[in-house]
């Protein structure tokens with residue numbers, strides 16, 4: 001089609017030029033020749049292209065190579081792209097995933113601090129305010145209003161605080177079941193009796209400073225002879241704590257207790273505390289001072 005449009009106008013011009021401007025006839029001829037040559041080159045180029053690349057043109061027509069060359073197909077796809085454009089604003093919805101703040105819930109670390117809690121229960125608390133833990137010595141006399149309910153423990157008139165009578169009876173019975181024979185030398189001693197003995201010089205413990213005034217102490221002997229070195233003494237040293245009693249005045253604690261060694265004097269402090277005191281190796285004053 002392009003060939004016809006270029007050839008026709010040039011064939012017409014020479015006719016018009018002959019009539020109107022004969023003076024420039026030579027220049028027109030040159031232009032005409034150039035136009036013809038250019039037309040021939042264009043036609044030749046078209047024929048050459050058709051011969052050499054005709055196959056591609058035919059494929060384009062039948063759409064066999066649509067994926068590669070055809071520019072017309074790529075242009076048709078452009079309008080489809082704008083359809084994907086509106087999807088872009090939907091992507092901004094991603095920032096709505098602020099799930100990050102939920103991760104801070106991982107603070108499981110504070111559970112580790114439970115480690116320091118373990119050593120705490122290992123330290124036994126001393127029930128210093130309990131009635132069976134009252135400290136009575138030369139520096140700590142009993143309160144004037146101190147009182148308790150006494151209970152007889154034999155037919156000799158000996159009595160103790162009724163709250164320790166059962167454990168004392170159990171201890172004596174356990175020893176007797178093994179062939180031992182115990183007697184009580186001294187148990188509860190009233191303040192009045194303590195005053196009488198103290199004034200007579202029978203004891204060096206002033207009224208209220210002897211554990212015998214509390215009803216929690218007892219002097220034990222054996223019916224067969226000397227208590228020191230007897231099987232009864234050996235048995236008490238090994239088992240008294242099992243019934244809540246401790247050897248109150250050990251030979252190596254005289255400077256602390258303020259009393260000479262009394263192998264027969266036992267003091268009630270309860271089974272739990274008696275075991276702890278015996279295990280510690282401390283006298284009652286040292287144990288309470290912890």
Ligand SMILES: [Zn+2]
Pocket residue numbers: 186212217218219262264265266
């Ligand atoms: Zn005593």
